[in-house]
Amino acid sequence: MAKTRLVSVHPAGRDALPSVDAIVGRDRPSEPLLCLRPATIAAAARDFVRSFPGDVLYAVKCNPEPRVLRAVWAGGVRHFDCASLPEIALVRRLLPGAEVHFMHPVKARPAIHAAFHRYGVTDFAFDSADELEKIVQETVPVGLVGAPLVLGLFVRLAVAQGGAYDLSGKFGVPAMEAAALLRAARPHAARLGICFHVGSQCLDPGAYARAMALAAEAVALSGVAVDIVDVGGGFPVSYPDATPPPLDHYVGAIGDGAARFGAAGLGATGLDNGVRLWAEPGRALVAGGGSVVVQVQLRRGDALYVNDGVYGSLSDAGRPGFLFPARRIPVDRAEAEDAPLREFALYGPTCDSADHMKGPFLLPADIEEGDWIELGQLGAYGACLRTRFNGFDGAVTIEVADPPMLATPGYG
Numbered sequence: 001m002a003k004t005r006l007v008s009v010h011p012a013g014r015d016a017l018p019s020v021d022a023i024v025g026r027d028r029p030s031e032p033l034l035c036l037r038p039a040t041i042a043a044a045a046r047d048f049v050r051s052f053p054g055d056v057l058y059a060v061k062c063n064p065e066p067r068v069l070r071a072v073w074a075g076g077v078r079h080f081d082c083a084s085l086p087e088i089a090l091v092r093r094l095l096p097g098a099e100v101h102f103m104h105p106v107k108a109r110p111a112i113h114a115a116f117h118r119y120g121v122t123d124f125a126f127d128s129a130d131e132l133e134k135i136v137q138e139t140v141p142v143g144l145v146g147a148p149l150v151l152g153l154f155v156r157l158a159v160a161q162g163g164a165y166d167l168s169g170k171f172g173v174p175a176m177e178a179a180a181l182l183r184a185a186r187p188h189a190a191r192l193g194i195c196f197h198v199g200s201q202c203l204d205p206g207a208y209a210r211a212m213a214l215a216a217e218a219v220a221l222s223g224v225a226v227d228i229v230d231v232g233g234g235f236p237v238s239y240p241d242a243t244p245p246p247l248d249h250y251v252g253a254i255g256d257g258a259a260r261f262g263a264a265g266l267g268a269t270g271l272d273n274g275v276r277l278w279a280e281p282g283r284a285l286v287a288g289g290g291s292v293v294v295q296v297q298l299r300r301g302d303a304l305y306v307n308d309g310v311y312g313s314l315s316d317a318g319r320p321g322f323l324f325p326a327r328r329i330p331v332d333r334a335e336a337e338d339a340p341l342r343e344f345a346l347y348g349p350t351c352d353s354a355d356h357m358k359g360p361f362l363l364p365a366d367i368e369e370g371d372w373i374e375l376g377q378l379g380a381y382g383a384c385l386r387t388r389f390n391g392f393d394g395a396v397t398i399e400v401a402d403p404p405m406l407a408t409p410g411y412g
Contacts, residue, residue: 179221189253311390
């Protein structure tokens with residue numbers, strides 16, 4: 001994966017450049033600019049932590065940039081959902097006080113062993129008897145016989161999807177199989193949980209209610225109580241073609257589902273709702289905290305050839321077809337532009353014709369070669385998916401103080 005050059009710009013410091021426009025006007029960049037908004041990320045994290053009735057685990061895979069992790073921490077997040085040993089090592093190095101959870105359902109034995117013995121991770125997700133066996137075998141405390149239980153074990157349940165990305169094809173098991181795994185894990189677990197994921201960018205709070213109902217069914221079938229229900233991620237943000245319901249609609253649906261556990265006596269902790277809740281937001285915390293500035297290299301009718309694309313920060317604008325807010329940066333132009341908006345498609349800089357972002361992206365009709373465009377809501381799954389294909393690896397990361405290009409109800 002490509003590494004971007006970092007430029008430290010502190011809004012409160014002597015080198016402060018308070019806006020994207022000021023930086024572009026000064027530097028006139030010929031390479032993409034990845035713009036971080038730490039204050040936006042911290043505000044979204046703070047709002048989520050305040051609203052969610054349980055522990056909030058930031059999904060590190062969404063954006064592992066160190067300044068993003070520190071901004072999430074500044075917003076009050078103390079738990080981190082990691083999918084690999086390098087992510088665990090990164091969080092441990094940057095945030096020694098963080099709680100780290102290894103929530104990838106399939107892991108290499110050396111990764112399990114190192115996570116437990118080197119980094120002190122005790123929470124692991126799984127969705128098969130074989131994976132449970134690996135976890136139990138690789139976490140035996142060295143030199144200790146009859147050691148007290150320390151593991152948190154989480155069975156990944158397959159649930160109906162309600163998001164833009166379907167995440168049901170690779171992980172998760174049906175309720176009956178999840179019940180058997182819960183029974184098998186209970187003797188090894190200091191904390192037993194069930195987890196699921198309704199799909200990324202879920203616009204339907206009811207998807208969480210239905211998943212909670214299925215989780216309660218699986219636990220009832222198992223005949224054992226659980227301590228934790230992890231509702232996963234999927235919490236959405238605004239895009240030009242999507243304004244999600246407010247966050248409290250999701251929290252309400254999840255809370256109603258948690259009450260089902262308490263009413264049925266399925267929880268093991270004695271909490272009011274019978275279980276402790278976890279969530280694993282990623283996009284919801286960081287999407288608004290990132291954007292990319294690209295430059296137009298050629299205009300051909302309604303197509304703009306720009307210097308970043310699907311092999312760079314704009315992967316989600318390719319085959320998944322995400323729409324991102326777009327604006328022309330008024331360098332050498334009056335602040336108020338009279339040109340009407342027109343729909344454009346974008347092509348990235350590589351020689352691959354798949355490097356195409358059909359949009360449409362609404363931009364001034366007179367846009368031309370040399371103009372700069374800012375594309376927003378890219379703090380999630382943007383820079384972290386960059387590649388070095390065709391040698392296009394010149395992006396620079398900066399910090400800015402601008403607000404996000406789009407606001408999301410209930411986040412920050």
